[in-house]
Amino acid sequence: MSAVPYSLKSYNTFQIEHSCGQLIHAKTKDELISACLELYLSDEPFLVLGGGSNIVLTDDYLGSVVHIETKGIEFTEDDEYHYLSVAAGENWPQLVERTLSMSIAGLENLALIPGTVGAAPIQNIGAYGVELMQLCDWVEYLDLRTGDLKRLNAHECLFKYRDSIFKGDLLTCAVITEVGLKLSKQWQPVISYGPLRAFKEASVTAKQIYECICNMRNTKLPNPDVLGNAGSFFKNPIVSRAVFDSLVENHPGIVGFTVDDDSIKLAAGWLIDRAGLKGLKVGDAAVHEQQALVLVNMGQATGKDVTQLARKVIKAVAGRYGIELEAEPRIIGANGEKGLADD
Structure with a gap:
């Protein structure tokens, strides 16, 4: 069989050279919904990719790949919380950096985790004592079986350590389109891991935690642009x-x-x-x-x-x-x- 035409090397952080039969760039939610439903109804194999930071390609993929490139962040607040509604294609490390630049704390322990926002709930990303499940308000997804957009609250996502309903009952029938985050204005630092223990709870800032974690990650973990990898394997x-x-x-x-x-x-x-x-x-x-x-x-x-x-x-x-x-x-x-x- 001749090689399929679309290279996926730049779409997986392991930088493994494999290809797919068709590569679809979904830049809006409507494009994402349309592409996924069409492929699902056609019974053609398809794979939805975000940042490609949590996959290992072992062969040329014989179906279509839908690359999520949707953008958009909405910020609202009340007296107790900041609320974020974030498109699935947003870059997670950039989201963490942006919230801190706006003096919104809560995501700092999850600094530099590679990938997109839409992938974060699937395996309940976590690091340095914080997991997404503690910050998630809701997850919106496309139900491929009905064509409807549905929303689950954090409890309904069945989050566990590196696990969720999106790796279980909804594995083959859900495409995450948007994620809601809920960050308390009564911020409490989480400094129970590694060098973070050196900080004092009464005086540490979210920015200090963020900078410490960025330094640890940049020192210990290889840059996937230089040395292909998928982070913690x-x-x-x-x-x-x-x-x-x-x-x-x-x-x-x-x-x-x-x-x-x-x-x-x-x-x-x-x-x-x-x-x-x-x-x-x-x-x-x-x-x-x-x-x-x-x-x-x-x-x-x-x-x-x-x-x-x-x-x-x-x-x-x-x-x-x-x-x-x-x-x-x-x-x-x-x-x-x-x-x-x-x-």
């Missing part, structure tokens, strides 16, 4: 306190954070690092030398290099700690999404 596994206590006995220094009375979130990067996997390579894919949680494209990596490397990391960590890591990015093959083990 593995979820931080959550285990029971009994399992954590057992791990501490056998692996002193293991890093964990309390989730609730009986749940501990392990630092996946620590597990990978201490398993001696930094620098491990398959083809041109490698575990990053400075941040073990990140898999990188050293230049000419294929999607299959990345998935094979991920499986090696998962196997090694399971063998050493008895902990099964789970990949964050979606694995996209010729006919759509598939499991990491299916490649």
Whole structure:
């Protein structure tokens, strides 16, 4: 079969060279709705892409790709909250920067998370003690089955750690079009992680937190424009306190954070690092030398290099700690999404 014509290299942050049969640029909500409904009703395979920061392409995609490029942010407020209504195609890091420039605090811990606003609810993005579910007011989506625009409040989104209804019951029938955020005017800093602990709650500003996190990310995480990657490749596994206590006995220094009375979130990067996997390579894919949680494209990596490397990391960590890591990015093959083990 001859190669399909539209390159997707610049539409995925891993910079993997694969193509698709048709590439549609949806610049308005109406264009997005029209394109997705037409493709859905035609039974033609199609993939909706935002920033491409959470995917691994393993083959040329044999269907159409709809690239969300919608823009628009509306700000309103009352005595207690700032309310933001944000188009799905808006850039998330730029949104965080813009809110702070307007003296609206609340998003600073989520600085520099790559991707678009529409992708943020799908996996309930989070970092440094804050998750989107704490800030989300509602999510508007196109129901492909009916052609209607529907809105779910945060509770109805069924948010969990890196999970939501959009990865479950609505996986194949919803296209997020807009996201509502609700940011309290009674701002409370979240400074419980890493270098943020050095700040004093009574005096720290949202801008200081933002600048600290930007500095940490720029220091530890590779720039995808220079070294292709999808950010943190593995979820931080959550285990029971009994399992954590057992791990501490056998692996002193293991890093964990309390989730609730009986749940501990392990630092996946620590597990990978201490398993001696930094620098491990398959083809041109490698575990990053400075941040073990990140898999990188050293230049000419294929999607299959990345998935094979991920499986090696998962196997090694399971063998050493008895902990099964789970990949964050979606694995996209010729006919759509598939499991990491299916490649």
